[in-house]
Amino acid sequence: MTSRSSKTRLQLVAVGAVLTLGAAACGGSSGGGGSGSKASAPGVTATTVTIGSHQPLTGPAAPGYSEIAPAAEAMFKYINDGGGIHGRTIQYKYKDDGYNPANTVDVVKQLVLQDKVFAIFNGLGTPTHSKVTDYLNQSRVPDLFVASGARLWDDPKKHPYTFGWQPDYLIEGKILGKYIKENFAGKKVGYLYQNDDFGKDGVAGLDSQLDASTVVDKQPYETSQLAQPTGIAAQLSTLKAKGAEIVVSFSIPAATAVALLTNLKIGFKPQMVVSNVGSDSTTLTGLLGKFSKGAVGAQLLNGLVSDSYLPLTSDTADPWITLFKKIHDKYIPSLPFDGNVEYGMSAAYTFAQALDAAGDNPTRQSLIDAVEKGGFKGPGVVPFRFSKDSHAGYTGVRIVQLDGKGVATFKSDASVTTDETSGSIDPAPGGAQGKPGDDAFLKP
Amino acid sequence: MSVLTLTRRGPLANTLVRHLAFAVLGGVVLFFLTSTVSAYRDFQIANVGYYVVAVAGLTVLTGLNGQISLGHGALMMVGAYTAALLLERDNPLPLVVVLLLSVAVTAAVGALVGAAAARLRGPYLAGATLAFAVGLPGLTSHYADTFGGDNGLNVLTGPPPERLGLDFPPERWQAWITLTAALITLVLLANLASSRVGRSFRAVRDDEVSAELAGIHVARTQVLAFIISAACAGLAGGLTAVVSGQVSPGAFSVALSLSILAGAVLGGLGSLTGAVYGAIALVLMPSISSSASDRFTLSTDVQHNLPLLVYGALLIVVMLAAPQGLQGGVRRLFGLLRGRAPVTSVRNESVTEVSVTDPER
Numbered sequence: 001m002t003s004r005s006s007k008t009r010l011q012l013v014a015v016g017a018v019l020t021l022g023a024a025a026c027g028g029s030s031g032g033g034g035s036g037s038k039a040s041a042p043g044v045t046a047t048t049v050t051i052g053s054h055q056p057l058t059g060p061a062a063p064g065y066s067e068i069a070p071a072a073e074a075m076f077k078y079i080n081d082g083g084g085i086h087g088r089t090i091q092y093k094y095k096d097d098g099y100n101p102a103n104t105v106d107v108v109k110q111l112v113l114q115d116k117v118f119a120i121f122n123g124l125g126t127p128t129h130s131k132v133t134d135y136l137n138q139s140r141v142p143d144l145f146v147a148s149g150a151r152l153w154d155d156p157k158k159h160p161y162t163f164g165w166q167p168d169y170l171i172e173g174k175i176l177g178k179y180i181k182e183n184f185a186g187k188k189v190g191y192l193y194q195n196d197d198f199g200k201d202g203v204a205g206l207d208s209q210l211d212a213s214t215v216v217d218k219q220p221y222e223t224s225q226l227a228q229p230t231g232i233a234a235q236l237s238t239l240k241a242k243g244a245e246i247v248v249s250f251s252i253p254a255a256t257a258v259a260l261l262t263n264l265k266i267g268f269k270p271q272m273v274v275s276n277v278g279s280d281s282t283t284l285t286g287l288l289g290k291f292s293k294g295a296v297g298a299q300l301l302n303g304l305v306s307d308s309y310l311p312l313t314s315d316t317a318d319p320w321i322t323l324f325k326k327i328h329d330k331y332i333p334s335l336p337f338d339g340n341v342e343y344g345m346s347a348a349y350t351f352a353q354a355l356d357a358a359g360d361n362p363t364r365q366s367l368i369d370a371v372e373k374g375g376f377k378g379p380g381v382v383p384f385r386f387s388k389d390s391h392a393g394y395t396g397v398r399i400v401q402l403d404g405k406g407v408a409t410f411k412s413d414a415s416v417t418t419d420e421t422s423g424s425i426d427p428a429p430g431g432a433q434g435k436p437g438d439d440a441f442l443k444p
Numbered sequence: 445m446s447v448l449t450l451t452r453r454g455p456l457a458n459t460l461v462r463h464l465a466f467a468v469l470g471g472v473v474l475f476f477l478t479s480t481v482s483a484y485r486d487f488q489i490a491n492v493g494y495y496v497v498a499v500a501g502l503t504v505l506t507g508l509n510g511q512i513s514l515g516h517g518a519l520m521m522v523g524a525y526t527a528a529l530l531l532e533r534d535n536p537l538p539l540v541v542v543l544l545l546s547v548a549v550t551a552a553v554g555a556l557v558g559a560a561a562a563r564l565r566g567p568y569l570a571g572a573t574l575a576f577a578v579g580l581p582g583l584t585s586h587y588a589d590t591f592g593g594d595n596g597l598n599v600l601t602g603p604p605p606e607r608l609g610l611d612f613p614p615e616r617w618q619a620w621i622t623l624t625a626a627l628i629t630l631v632l633l634a635n636l637a638s639s640r641v642g643r644s645f646r647a648v649r650d651d652e653v654s655a656e657l658a659g660i661h662v663a664r665t666q667v668l669a670f671i672i673s674a675a676c677a678g679l680a681g682g683l684t685a686v687v688s689g690q691v692s693p694g695a696f697s698v699a700l701s702l703s704i705l706a707g708a709v710l711g712g713l714g715s716l717t718g719a720v721y722g723a724i725a726l727v728l729m730p731s732i733s734s735s736a737s738d739r740f741t742l743s744t745d746v747q748h749n750l751p752l753l754v755y756g757a758l759l760i761v762v763m764l765a766a767p768q769g770l771q772g773g774v775r776r777l778f779g780l781l782r783g784r785a786p787v788t789s790v791r792n793e794s795v796t797e798v799s800v801t802d803p804e805r
Contacts, residue, residue, distance in 0.1 A: 101596050102695030105688045110731070113484030113615065127595040131690040138603070138614065148745045195588050223583040224693065396631035 030436035038088075043118030049355065049362070050091040051121045052111035054128060057266035061222045064253040064283030064340045065124060067332075068147065069094040071344030072122060074331035082443050084233070085355045086362075092348075093117065097128055099223065104128040105135070112141055115428035116316040119367060120146055122165070122347050126198040127223075137161045144354065145347050145393065149277065150197040153301055154392040161364075162369055163386065164394040165347055167309055169198055169250060172397055173205020175415050176307060178425050179399050180246060180273060180358045182211055190244030191233055192259060194251055202250035202275055208422070211365050216242040221255060227368070231258045233266065240268040247271070250277040257287035260300045270306045278398065279306035281406035282338030298406035304409070306395035309382050311433075312408050313342050320346075320379040323436045346379045350444065353378065356441055377434030381414045385413050398429050463634045466628045474627075478619045486615035487687075493681035495723035499707040500716055501676020504633055506705070507714020510649030510744050511561060515573030516677045517701030518580040518746035519557075521693070523550040523681025527589075528597045528691040539601070539686070543625070546682030547675045554674020555667065562666040573665025577701040582692035584705045596692025599685045615641060622683045629676055630716055636672065638714070644668055678763025706755075710762055721770040729755050 006437075021144050027338065043050040044231070055069040073092045080089040093115055095107040104125070111117045119142035124127045126148045135145040137159045145165035146153045149172060180189060187209055193199030205219060221237035235261060239247055247263075247270040249256055256278040263269065285287035285298045311318040316325075324345050328337050335341060355362060357370035374386035382396040396416030400408045414428035436444035455463045457625055502516050523546040530542045539544075557576060564572055584591035591597070604617035636642050647655040648665045656662050685691050703726055711722030733754035767771030 098694075100694035101690050101692040102688060105690060109487050109615075110484065113482065127692070131596070131598060131688075131692075134598070134600070135689060195585075195593045220588070220593075222588070224581075224585065224594050268630060 009055070017033050020220070027349055038361050041118055041363045041404040044088070048091050049085070049087055049088045050093065050115065050117050051119050051351070052108075052115060052117035053092070053094040053121050053122045054097040054104050054107045054111075054125075054132075055094045055097040056124055056128075057094075057096035059100060060226050060254055061099040061125060061252050063257075063287050064280050064338075065147075067335050067338070067340040068122070068124065068344035068347075069336060070332050071328070071341040072348035072351075073344075074327050075345040075348035077331050077353050078327045081186070084097050085352055085441050086360050090352070090355070091251070095123075099125055099128060101128050101131045102350060105131055106183065108132045112136070112139055116211065118142070118362075118364070121145060121351050122147045122344075125149065126152070126194075127196045129153075129199065129227045133159050142364050144351060144367070144371065146159050147343075148198065148345065149201070149275075151201050151392075151396060152197055154390060156389060156391050161368060163391045163393070165350065166343075167382070167394040167397050168203040168392055169201035169275065171395065171417050172245045173202040173207075173250070174209055174417050174425060175205075175397050176248060176273055176275070176305075177417075179305070179412065180206075180248070181211070182244055184271060186420060187214065187245040187271070188243050189214050189246045189248060190239035190242060191218040192232070192239065192247055192249040193218065193220055194255065195222055198277075199250045202248075206248055216244050221251070223252065223255070226254050231262060233262050236262045236268060237266055239270070240266060241274050241384045245269055246273060248273040249278060250275045253278050253280060253283045253287060257291055259282055260284070260288060261291055261296070264296065264300065270298055274304060275342065276287030276307050276309070279304065279402075280339035280420060281402050281408060282336045283340060286336075297403050298402075301402045301406050304402045304403035305360050306402070306408075307337075308400050308408070309377060309380050309397045309414070310339075310342055310346055311381065311411070312400070313337060313339055314407055316382075322431075324379075324441075342379075350376055350384075352441060353439060356439060363404050376431065377438065379433065381433055382428045383432040413421050450481050453712060459638050459750075459786040463631045467631045471623075471627055474623050474649065475620075478616050478623070483613045483615045486613060486619045488731070490615060490619040490622045490687045491727045492723050493619060493626045494680045494687065495704075495707060495726050496626040497622075497676050497727070499682035499711065499722045500626075500629055500633055500703050500719040501673040501680070503708040503711070503714055503716065503719045504676075504702055505643070505669050505673035506708060507712075508637060508649060509645040510703075511669060512566075512664060513555065513561070513573045514570050514672065514698075514701050514705065515576035516673070516704045517581075517698065518577040519550050519554060519674045519677035519694050520681035520684065520700065520704075521580055521691075521696035523547070523678030523694070524680075524685040524691045525591060525597075526550070526678070527682035527685040529602065530600045531685070534596060536600075539621070543679060543682045543686075547678045550678020550681065551671050553658055554671045554677070554786050557674065558667040558670025561670055562605055562663045566624075574698070574701070576671050577698050583694055584693045592692070593665065594693060596690055596694075599689050599691060601686050618687050621686060624681055625683055629679065630720075633672075633676070634716055640670070672760075703724065706759060710759060711770055712766075712771030712773075715769065715771040717774075718769050718771030720776075724769070725758075730759065 057066045076092050078088040093111060096105040097107050108120065122134055124147035126377045129146050129148055130152055133143060140161060143162040145163055149166045149169040151170055153162050186433050191203055191206065199220060217239055219238055220425045221232045221235055244277060249259060249272065256274050262311045281301055284301055288300055295415050311321055313321060315321055324342055325337060327345060328341055354367060354371050355377045358367040371386055372388045374384055378385055380394050381398060382394050385392045385395045396414055398410050398414040399412040401411045402408050416428045417423055417425045417426050436442060498516060498520060502513060505511050505513055526546040526549045527542050530537060530545060561569055562573060585593050604612045604614055639720055644660045644665050647658060647660055648662050652662050707722030708719065708727045710725050711718030733750055762770060
């Protein structure tokens with residue numbers, strides 16, 4: 001009888017002991033940082049700046065996008081090997097979230113609370129990153145250059161710490177819509193879009209340009225459908241039945257590849273127009289080969305229209321491409337040299353510029369001020385919009401077209417557009433592109 | 445059934461008083477714990493809080509009533525989406541009311557599933573609940589306008605109350621919310637287990653025919669157990685929405701259902717103390733194994749799968765070393781220390797565990 005009650009007590013003690021051990025374990029792990037004279041902010045020591053990111057290293061968005069963070073890290077390593085920024089090296093911690101919003105919340109809290117990063121950089125994905133913007137802004141953590149073109153990131157009043165980077169999907173939708181109207185006049189258009197702010201912003205841009213009578217149908221897809229045997233066949237069959245001659249697709253690469261293969265299967269041959277983020281030809285060629293077990297490849301990309309705001313990776317005369325190739329060959333030779341690598345390196349370069357502009361002893365606020373001051377010039381062929389009133393990045397794109405080998409060529413000059421749906425579409429101003437070596441920290 | 449007759453004297457003889465006393469004591473310990481640890485630990489503790497609720501609910505169903513469920517992740521999803529949709533409105537209801545509604549809605553869904561489950565046994569029951577777990581997330585794509593598809597919904601819970609101070613860490617506030625819910629759940633379930641209802645649960649588990657002969661309505665008892673368990677899952681789901689600030693189908697995959705069951709098995713089926721261990725393990729294990737894989741530079745494929753591997757290995761080791769789960773292991777350890785022969789039968793093990801707090805026995 002007494003043994004019973006003492007046993008209960010012992011169990012209670014055991015639970016208490018476990019909890020106390022947990023607490024003790026934590027006491028040991030928090031720490032780090034902080035001792036150097038120039039440790040001006042969380043994540044900043046006399047010799048390092050630690051930043052973090054969430055990336056889809058696995059899951060539906062991994063094909064292609066999983067190269068972005070290693071490419072950004074390669075750019076940081078190149079800069080670090082050249083002396084870093086104000087004598088500090090950039091340490092880049094990126095964690096896998098599998099393109100699953102629930103994981104994004106976990107890894108971002110881990111980066112902010114446990115790893116105590118200075119800033120979150122290039123967090124990838126609309127459905128994922130939209131779940132952490134409130135948290136990052138409440139915690140006053142700079143949230144720079146989100147790897148998504150949703151318009152969610154450009155809201156300086158509500159989210160003063162969040163900045164976009166690539167042209168938003170509305171801009172893209174508008175410019176693609178205008179190109180369709182001018183070059184495929186009178187043809188019937190169908191939309192395929194990811195059912196979130198990524199796809200919906202693109203649709204809003206397209207709708208602002210295309211005559212509603214030419215748009216026969218709008219079909220949303222869910223990323224989880226891509227892994228299912230039926231895929232997105234229902235959507236494309238509907239577009240085929242409605243007589244669409246052009247299919248505009250705001251899709252991630254895996255969805256674009258599934259759409260192209262589905263079209264082949266159901267004998268649907270529309271002119272494909274695909275948003276920048278879903279059209280990298282190296283990634284698509286790889287996916288087409290993998291999904292069809294080698295039966296088809298780049299030939300399905302023939303004639304595909306897309307857009308870009310960075311130089312073409314095939315343009316070896318461009319000094320940025322030369323530099324990126326050099327960094328690629330030195331640090332990440334096992335990855336293909338494609339648009340994803342170019343994207344990661346370009347975004348990392350803009351971050352380095354912002355950190356450089358944030359001063360000798362950067363603080364979270366000085367970093368934000370530096371981006372709001374703007375004026376960055378890099379590989380992009382269009383200017384940034386960054387200012388106190390706008391946290392949007394690149395302001396426009398150029399139309400490109402792929403051939404049967406997946407090689408892209410420019411079909412138009414770069415266009416820029418104002419943010420509002422009604423804003424006009426104008427030729428991009430000259431001189432938007434910078435040169436490698438403009439900034440002392442990056443030696444070409 | 446091994447029956448030990450024992451009596452107790454003093455105020456602790458009353459089950460409710462004793463459970464409440466433990467809860468208050470636990471609350472005080474946890475208050476000091478959450479106030480001293482870092483914000484990240486508070487975030488983890490907040491996660492432990494809702495896992496305790498879910499695992500405790502399942503351990504009552506499986507350990508006390510003998511019904512298996514592979515669908516508790518989906519039930520959590522019902523609770524989480526209920527909370528998310530209620531909190532999304534312009535003038536949201538108070539959080540307590542929202543969570544209670546999550547419980548009510550999920551209990552109602554649990555009644556439907558439970559009614560079907562009461563007709564099924566063993567692998568058929570596992571299969572049916574598994575189908576529920578697989579199928580339910582798909583509904584969000586079907587009704588994407590309401591549920592937001594794969595993108596999910598953002599959940600705005602607001603900052604901690606102002607009287608706690610402006611610098612009060614939101615993670616600690618969330619930990620307090622989930623721990624309070626966990627303590628209340630544990631008290632209620634502990635009382636339930638030592639009540640008449642709890643005894644009828646066990647009677648049905650041990651032998652349905654003799655339970656029926658003793659005047660227990662078997663099907664009704666099983667449905668009731670399912671409803672209670674679902675209510676816990678609903679509360680846990682509502683709490684995940686609050687802690688995570690979002691709901692999306694990806695958070696409620698089959699893997700969640702399986703890990704809740706793994707947590708219950710790991711801690712010791714039928715044991716509420718074990719549910720606490722199981723919940724702690726569910727939160728700590730992924731972070732321990734992922735930091736271990738960070739330390740050794742591994743390829744992405746290995747790194748991504750290592751946590752699962754470690755998890756599986758640990759489950760096997762625990763099952764080999766302590767077949768009755770961590771709580772069974774702890775109990776056996778104390779038994780050995782006091783020179784008592786360990787209790788070996790699994791069935792008796794879970795009964796004695798519950799009867800620890802049962803003075804009528």
